[in-house]
Amino acid sequence: MSYGYKVSPTVVAYPDFDARADAEVLRKAMKGFGTDEKSIINVLANRNNLQRQEIVQQFKTLYGKDLVKDLKSETSGNFEKLLVAMMIPLPQFYAKELHDAMSGIGTDECVLIEVLCTMSNHEIRVIKQAYEAMYGRSLEDDLRDDTSGNFKRLMVSLCCANRDESRDVNRAAALEDAKNLLMAGELRFGTDESMFNAILVQRSIPQLRQIFNEYEGITGHSIETAIDNEFSGDIKKGLLAIVKCVKNRAGFFAEQLYKSMKGFGTDDDRLIRLVVTRCEEDMGEIKEEFKRQYNESLEDFISGDCSGHYKKCLLALVS
Numbered sequence: 001m002s003y004g005y006k007v008s009p010t011v012v013a014y015p016d017f018d019a020r021a022d023a024e025v026l027r028k029a030m031k032g033f034g035t036d037e038k039s040i041i042n043v044l045a046n047r048n049n050l051q052r053q054e055i056v057q058q059f060k061t062l063y064g065k066d067l068v069k070d071l072k073s074e075t076s077g078n079f080e081k082l083l084v085a086m087m088i089p090l091p092q093f094y095a096k097e098l099h100d101a102m103s104g105i106g107t108d109e110c111v112l113i114e115v116l117c118t119m120s121n122h123e124i125r126v127i128k129q130a131y132e133a134m135y136g137r138s139l140e141d142d143l144r145d146d147t148s149g150n151f152k153r154l155m156v157s158l159c160c161a162n163r164d165e166s167r168d169v170n171r172a173a174a175l176e177d178a179k180n181l182l183m184a185g186e187l188r189f190g191t192d193e194s195m196f197n198a199i200l201v202q203r204s205i206p207q208l209r210q211i212f213n214e215y216e217g218i219t220g221h222s223i224e225t226a227i228d229n230e231f232s233g234d235i236k237k238g239l240l241a242i243v244k245c246v247k248n249r250a251g252f253f254a255e256q257l258y259k260s261m262k263g264f265g266t267d268d269d270r271l272i273r274l275v276v277t278r279c280e281e282d283m284g285e286i287k288e289e290f291k292r293q294y295n296e297s298l299e300d301f302i303s304g305d306c307s308g309h310y311k312k313c314l315l316a317l318v319s
Contacts, residue, residue, distance in 0.1 A: 008284030
């Protein structure tokens with residue numbers, strides 16, 4: 001479900017795909033003294049996720065070995081992390097990222113927001129199935145246990161995956177919702193979070209665009225300004241993420257990529273997650289937005305921020 005967003009992957013199915021030949025190349029690259037990282041990148045960064053799963057099967061059939069384990073033992077650091085992420089089926093990868101965000105001390109709310117605030121109903125349902133199969137617990141139960149307050153309600157609501165996915169826009173209903181948001185926020189003492197939750201979680205993407213336009217028409221300022229003034233903490237970040245995705249999905253992900261690399265040190269887990277999950281979806285459009293927002297290409301940004309085989313593999317995925 002693209003919601004009318006432009007689908008512009010940088011990684012597509014390799015046309016002359018031969019899983020057996022690829023498995024042989026990878027075995028040769030890792031056998032004996034030293035590792036041929038260039039060959040590993042050349043194969044894996046130019047195959048889509050489904051093709052990589054076939055290579056894993058062929059590798060096991062031919063050599064009785066686990067390709068992912070071999071990659072782990074032959075590589076290290078961020079390059080190893082990136083390769084392993086590339087080899088996991090996407091629903092399981094998302095499930096793992098969500099689980100990791102909630103296990104241990106504290107919660108990485110950024111991961112919960114980045115995944116649950118940007119996904120279609122179908123994507124969320126598939127991730128929920130993978131999560132339960134992998135961890136023996138429902139994603140919803142873990143969200144309930146690990147988050148609190150209004151943010152918890154937003155995450156649980158999104159986890160239900162009940163957004164209207166029709167394309168129709170009802171202007172009268174949009175105006176009514178815009179008025180309801182105004183009454184629930186700026187025109188009352190204290191904020192009625194449940195109204196924001198209900199509208200932003202349930203309305204279709206085209207309908208939300210219309211609601212935001214109507215809101216701006218009534219108030220003279222954007223819905224972001226209202227959320228910024230009325231909310232704080234994680235609930236504010238979550239609601240703003242939904243708004244940004246509705247208005248400019250590629251722009252939202254461009255901003256996340258920028259944040260993963262700017263400043264002191266790189267948030268490599270975040271960078272890897274964004275590149276691996278978006279390269280088969282809309283990385284082409286994200287790159288255009290990145291250039292527009294930051295006056296530098298994503299490739300140049302990665303080149304200035306990362307190094308070695310890790311950098312080469314990231315560049316292969318986004319080019």
